[in-house]
Amino acid sequence: xxxxxxxxxxxxxxxxxxxxxxxxxxxxxxxxxxxxxxxxxxxxxxxxxxxxxxxxxxxxxxxxxxxxxxxxxxxxxxxxxxxxxxxxxxxxxxxxxxxxxxxx
Numbered sequence: 618x619x620x621x622x623x624x625x626x627x628x629x630x631x632x633x634x635x636x637x638x639x640x641x642x643x644x645x646x647x648x649x650x651x652x653x654x655x656x657x658x659x660x661x662x663x664x665x666x667x668x669x670x671x672x673x674x675x676x677x678x679x680x681x682x683x684x685x686x687x688x689x690x691x692x693x694x695x696x697x698x699x700x701x702x703x704x705x706x707x708x709x710x711x712x713x714x715x716x717x718x719x720x721x
Contacts, residue, residue, distance in 0.1 A: 625701070632697045639690030642683065 638645055652662040 622704075629697075629701070632693060636690045636693045636697075639686050639693065642686060 637643070648665075655662050
């Protein structure tokens with residue numbers, strides 16, 4: 618089913634961090650770093666976070682409310698926990714079938 622199962626250890630912290638940023642209403646820590654580097658190079662800084670500046674208009678409605686932000690964070694958690702739960706369940710089922718056939 619999954620091509621690179623071993624990479625889940627990278628994805629799990631990433632989706633948890635993304636959900637935490639959304640649910641807590643925090644600014645991604647890369648935004649201040651990017652602005653500092655832009656300013657140091659003489660470029661313009663922006664007052665919003667990275668997602669808001671570059672991706673908001675593509676992914677989110679024009680007005681991102683706090684309740685929508687919480688919904689999106691919970692949605693990210695739900696989808697990912699559901700998928701990982703399903704994968705773990707399938708893996709357990711395959712192991713159980715493998716163990717029952719080797720004992721028969």
